[in-house]
Amino acid sequence: MRGLSSFEQSVMESAADAPMLAQTEKWAAVNSGSRNLPGLAAMTTMLADAFASLPGAISLVDPAPVETVRPDGALAMVAHGSHLRLSVRPEAPVQILLTGHMDTVFPADHSFQALRWIDPVTLNGPGVADMKGGLAVMLAALRAVETAPDAMQLGYDVIINSDEEVGSPSSAALLQQVATGKLAALTYEPALPDGTLAGARAGSGNFAIVITGRSAHAGRNPQEGRNAIVAAADLALRLKAASGAGFSCNPARIEGGSPNNVVPDYAVLHVNFRPKTFADQQAADLLLKDVMAMIAREHEVMLHLHGGFGRPPKPMDAQAEALFGLVRQCGADLGISIAWRDTGGVCDGNNIAACGVPVVDTMGVRGGDIHSDKEYLIVDSLAERAQLSALTLLRIAQGHFTTGVKA
Template identity: 25%
Template sequence: MPAALRPIALMFLATVLTVPAAWGKTPADRSEKAIVAYVKTQQEAAAALLEKAVNINSGTMNFAGVRAVGDLFRPHFDALGFQTRWVDGAAFGRAGHLVADHKGKGPHVLLIAHLDTVFEPDHPFQKFERVDSNIVRGPGTSDMKGGIVVALTALNALKKAGALDKLNITVIMHGDEEDSGAPLAAARETIIEAAKAADIAIGLENAADDPSTAVTARRSSGRWQIKVTAKSAHSSQIFTDEVGAGAIYELSRILNSFYNELRGEELLTFNPGLIAGSTQVEYVPEPLQAKTSGKDNIIAPIAIASGDLRAITPDQIKRTQEKMRAIVAAHLPQTNAEITFDEGYPPMAPTEGNKRLLGLYDKVSQDLGFGPVTAVNPRRAGAADVSFAADHVEMAIDGLGLLGGDAHTPDEFADMRTFQIQAQRLGVLLYRLGK
């Protein structure tokens, strides 16, 4: 096993060793028993479907590849009786989304996934590989084509148990989760409208890659940009009343003030990802890059910085942005600066409803013999599409997909031992929600 995989894989092994060899307990409820029995037969079929999906490149900007992954999964939902449709992404500059609807009784459950990966066709990391009997590597194994495979298996188990027709389920599989289209309001209109009609949202991300945790809160992910302008002159004149401090000192003051005045608040982070300042600056926001040229004996007239902002509630975002604007406004002599913010991913704030859904999931896990499930620290869970739904439903949870590690790197892997844990838990949870 590659060294990069060993620590997390061993953690999984320790978890699985607490479970009986036959993949957990047999439930007393007849339908739950049927759900579990079906999932136990699907280990190899799930790995084979995952291999097909992973071997189709679906980097976000490979529109044909994203559509091809949707075309792979779509017949599986059709066979279950779902009404499927493709939402074209031309309006927001992306491939689009696959949506599957199953009308039934009971609460309306929204399952959330994505078809794309961060690995475009020119990246060397392209193919599915079986490392050993448990570990598989490849782009999207755990983030998150594996989550769709888990969901399909759970839904098939419900159908075999005669319980699917009782459920009202919408599945949304975005084609641009890893690099959202613009405007963001258009790119996420489908999920927001679906969430408004739903009662419960369940994300199929790999989240913290820990089978003993699930996500009940996620931080936001937004971007900020600071642009500073100043008088340019010979460097010998810096700090004079007529010339002032120059753009680079002003930008340095701002970033240092952010660090000193804003850091330390719980679950709030702000990271500068790019800084550029000189006589001439060519700045490109997407993909993020900058080119500078100048001389040490010229006072820089322009400086730019961009970064991200993550917070746990809308109020925390608002307060932080107000403080950042105030800091930016306190200019050094003969300089000017402005800060702008993009709309970004909203937070998934912790709520009593989310806590209640975690309690139901924890009960399922313990009843199946897989042990307790607790809420992961939001610092360990990045932004995800479930956040767009969370404000519109009574309860939301994420992290119920296939688990692994090293996402967004050429070492990304999934631990297929977690397939049984996740698919059984999801199937029984959906069954109980339908009851």
């Protein structure tokens, strides 16, 4: 480890010695799918106990109310789990944010529930990479940093939300509130298997369009009906055809319909947009509204739009490049090569960057095949990434990153 002071080397040893594998195995054994409220409650208790080893105040934050569109087009409230917040030294001169999520994409009835060793250094299991391993890395890094004198210069908030995998609808306002004014942020999504980080990210918008037509007998007087399913299909095809260089559109699902002898009078179209820039997001939003107006006029139906762009695009601006540069230098001092590339995936890093806060959002473990039953964690990366985070945090505390520019 070249370029490290003696106390930095001591902190690195502390980070690597943390029981991260045991924590990851324990946490991954608990199903905490985004809709599994009992599982999320169990995870919240376990995480609160673990993060209580850090100084500061731990609190549970109630989820914000969230509406969803049911298959019949009606609106309903959807429940989410509580979010965990830890606040340490809010009076310190340097303030940063660290975030992670406790939920996974695997519901309580999913077949993928158990851990399995693929080989001596590769662990397969639900959430081992995304991101229970990342939470263990975050905790190990923070505990190690707390052993250093420079820690007194560093204040931080930790947010671990329960709904990241469904777009953070009940925690977005909390993230915005806590991120505002922070110098920088680190988020613990997994890196790629070779350690590559996510740089710029596209944005994401999820929409449900409720189409109301008019029912009629399919044989006797179909001309008097207004077919909502046909209108939804036409809308889906036009939106998909308009996908271009700036954004993509994925029509994901059409719900509704009627018996075969009835012209269907309602349908719900669910679509996702992925804009690359804020200008692309505005273009996609305008397109959606324009095409909806055409469908309403040509099919003589009514349309109601629900949803929005919950994940703004995350560009690589000068501040973000400076923070990535600091992480890369820390990696070099540890003998780790750090690279990054743009991605179409989204996470809470999008929301944090939208607050004007530079963020590196793949500080978690190296792993792969996330969101599938082949998800795996490269176990050696636990110590590696804990050291990378700990050194980055120390260098921030030492003033190597100020107002988005390396000191």
